[in-house]
Amino acid sequence: MWKTSFAVLALVLVLGGCSSKKDSATDSTSTTGAGGVGSGIDRGAVGPGTQADLVANVGDRVFFELDRSDITQEGRATLGRQAEWLKKYSNVSITIEGHADERGTREYNLALGERRATAVKNYLVANGIPSSRIQTVSFGKERPAVLGSDEASWAQNRRGVTVVGGPSS
Amino acid sequence: MNLFRSLAFAVVALLAAAAPAHAEVRVDVNRGRAAPLPIAITNFAGDPAGADIARVITNDLAGSGLFKPLDPASFIQTPEQIQQKGVEYAxxxxxxxxxxxxxxxxPSGDGRIRVEFRLHDVFAGASxxxxxxIIGTAFTTAPQNWRRTAHIIADTIYKQLTGESGYFDTRVVYVAESGPGERRIKRLAIMDYDGENARYLTDGSQLVLTPRFSPTAAEVTxxxxxxxxxxxxxxxxxTQKxxxxxxxxxxxxSPRFSPDGNSVVFSMSENGQTDIYVMDLRSRQIRQLTQTPSIDTSPSYSPDGSKxxxxxxRGGTxxxxxxxxxxxxxxRISFGDGRYAGPVWSPRGDxxxxxxxxxxxxxxxxxxxDGSGERLITQAFHVEGPTWAPNGRVLMxxxxxxxxxxxxARLYTIDVTGQNEREVLTQSDASDPAWSGLLP
Structure with a gap:
């Protein structure tokens, strides 16, 4: 009982912080770090149901093949965990950010990012998450996670990122 | 800043003593690597601004690649001698x-200046x-409009000697970039076509992309x-509104104005599908133009507005x-190897x-x-986003x-022939240029 109300309180605080932050033009919620499973952060160190929790214990992003928007096998595993996590924290709303690498044209990449974000959303909805909890936004090639003009960098930038609350930019 | 609106040039033809010489001087704009036409551009007499005006005309004509301005050190008469005695053609x-x-x-007496210019055929004059x-024109305008006046004179010379309209009295709207790559700051900016008079239109708090001018350059979408x-x-x-x-x-x-300025065509994405729509700016009615489960984007009108x-x-790539x-x-009009994107119809239609x-x-x-006659005119690790000069001869x-x-990221111009690639000097990194028509 005590535990539950603590979790709710923490969530309210985090969301409150997020919404005031969103108003700022220079908001820089960091989701561009290496995230994902096994990043070594102990579960107890982050507030449950937060972005940090998602990054540390679930994995906040999936990656796409070149010019593709279908979810890879590895991506399905990540999104399966995200769906379970979202069921656990059923008050959490998310935004899926769709991103493309730099090796495409600007307008096509905006549409491709939207396609990728939609693919992630559809996977989560198919796994029981109400679509009313999920927004999507495409950043095209405008917000790479890593700099570098090589295959390894591009592979990390072709991504769908799940962000608790609003988008990170 | 509203030079556009307040410019009001009074323009008068300056007649020569007798009938103008027939223009023997001619530049072929369709040439491949033919030598540019030598031209002597003297400083304009009578005012310190005269040297600035001559410099802008010189840069415009030299930058086109079609003209070769001579070193003023070789000139025979000073600007003052020419005004006093006329051109000694021989x-x-x-x-x-x-x-x-x-x-x-x-000075025109009312605080404005009168800029007179004459273009001469030296060989015809000597015989x-x-x-x-060949031609003479006087412009009466406010002193701060000297730079636009110079561009208009350069356009007049270009038109007279090539038979094509010019592109120097134009502006470019673009995205000025700064900051680190992961969180690039992008601001709308506007400048003269040659990079002068650059100024920001937005403050950088929001990411902005793909600006395009309305036909009169009064608006940007x-x-x-x-x-x-x-x-x-x-x-x-x-108004900055x-x-x-x-x-x-x-x-x-992916917005773009129609040639009559009455509509904006754009893309909208929904559920992973991107289609093309058009909004009538007067009625605010939106019409869907494509409906396929694919990415349809980067629409651009033919200059007559019909296509x-x-x-x-939709075909896979x-x-x-x-x-x-x-x-x-x-x-479908593109059938070569590779992927084709961001088409832009030339203002000439060709x-x-x-x-x-x-x-x-x-x-x-x-x-x-119709998709025939494909020519690749420049190549690099990354080049993108062509925009046409209003005469359809130059791309940025x-x-x-x-x-x-x-x-x-930097801006470049190149002739449609693939010759004469030049960087447009901007203070910061720059992308997504859009060239205006000749200013009204």
Whole structure:
């Protein structure tokens, strides 16, 4: 009982912080770090149901093949965990950010990012998450996670990122 | 800042003593690598601004690649001597320079200046008693308009000697870039076509992309990310007022004005599908033009407004298609290897410019509207986003280079022949240029 109300309180605080932050033009919620499973952060160190929790214990992003928007096998595993996590924290709303690498044209990449974000959303909805909890936004090639003009960098930038609350930019 | 509106040039033809000489001097703009036409451009007499005006005319004409301005050190007469005694054609003839530009700046008495210019055919003048003036014009305007006046004079010379209209009295709206690559700051900016008079239109708090001018250059349509909602906006350059094109729940992007300025065509994405729509700016009614489960984007009108070229991956990869401006069936026009994107119809109607990706390289190319005659005119690790000069002879685009501290982005111009590639000097990194028509 005590535990539950603590979790709710923490969530309210985090969301409150997020919404005031969103108003700022220079908001820089960091989701561009290496995230994902096994990043070594102990579960107890982050507030449950937060972005940090998602990054540390679930994995906040999936990656796409070149010019593709279908979810890879590895991506399905990540999104399966995200769906379970979202069921656990059923008050959490998310935004899926769709991103493309730099090796495409600007307008096509905006549409491709939207396609990728939609693919992630559809996977989560198919796994029981109400679509009313999920927004999507495409950043095209405008917000790479890593700099570098090589295959390894591009592979990390072709991504769908799940962000608790609003988008990170 | 509202030079556009307040400019009001009074223009008067300056007649020569006798009938103007027939223009023997001529530049062929269709040439491949023919030598540029030598031209002598004297400082304009009578005012310190006269040297500035001559410098801008010189840069315009030299930058076109069609003219070769002579070193003023070789000139036979001073600007003052020319104003006092007229052009001594026989004395200029041995320089072997066919074309000579002279002029003066005089106060018009009401706080404005009168800029007079004359273009001379040196060889005709040397062999004819009636003199060699081809054309003469006087402009009365406010002193701060000297730079535009110079561009207009350069356009007049270009038109007289090439038979084509010029492109110097124009502006470019573009995206000025700064900051680190992961969180690039992008601001709308506007400048003269040659990079002068640059100023920001937005403050950088929102990411902005793909600005495009209305036909009169009074308005810009572009895409901005605000509160996580990327949408198409309209921006009035004079009033600085910004307006959401349409309050739609989905992402709207890739906007472009129709040639009559009455509509904006754009893309909207929903559930992974991107289609093309058009909004009538007067009735605010939106019409859907394409409906396929693919990405249809980058629409651009033919200059007569009857057709739209766009890119679509409906066939598997990005290719170019042409449809009626009212929608309906679309014909694929690109069939070469690689992917074709971002088509832009030439203001002349004769060509469509595009960005092409093939073999890990990016290209700027052109093809005829029926897809024939494809020519790739420049190539690099990354070139993108061609935009036409109003005479359809020159393209501007941006080029990105990977570097140790992230990418750089710069603007370039190139003749449609593939000759004369030049960087447009901007203070910061720059991308997504859009060229205006000749200013009203």
């Amino acid at each position: 004395a200029w003839k041995p320089l072997n320079v066919p074309a000579l530009v002279t002029g003066q700046v005089v 004819s008693a009636s003199g060699g003036q 572009y895409m901005a990310f605000g509160n996580g909602k990327p949408r198409v906006f309209l921006f009035n350059v004079d 910004r307006e959401l094109l349409a309050d739609l729940p989905q992402m709207t992007f 739209i070229v766009f890119e679509s991956d 990005q290719q170019l298609y042409v449809m009626s401006a009212t929608g309906g069936p679309a014909n 060509l469509i410019a595009f960005t092409k990706q093939q073999g890990g390289q990016f290209f700027i190319g052109v093809m005829k509207p 685009y941006f080029k990105e280079r990977p570097g140790p501290r992230g990418k750089t």
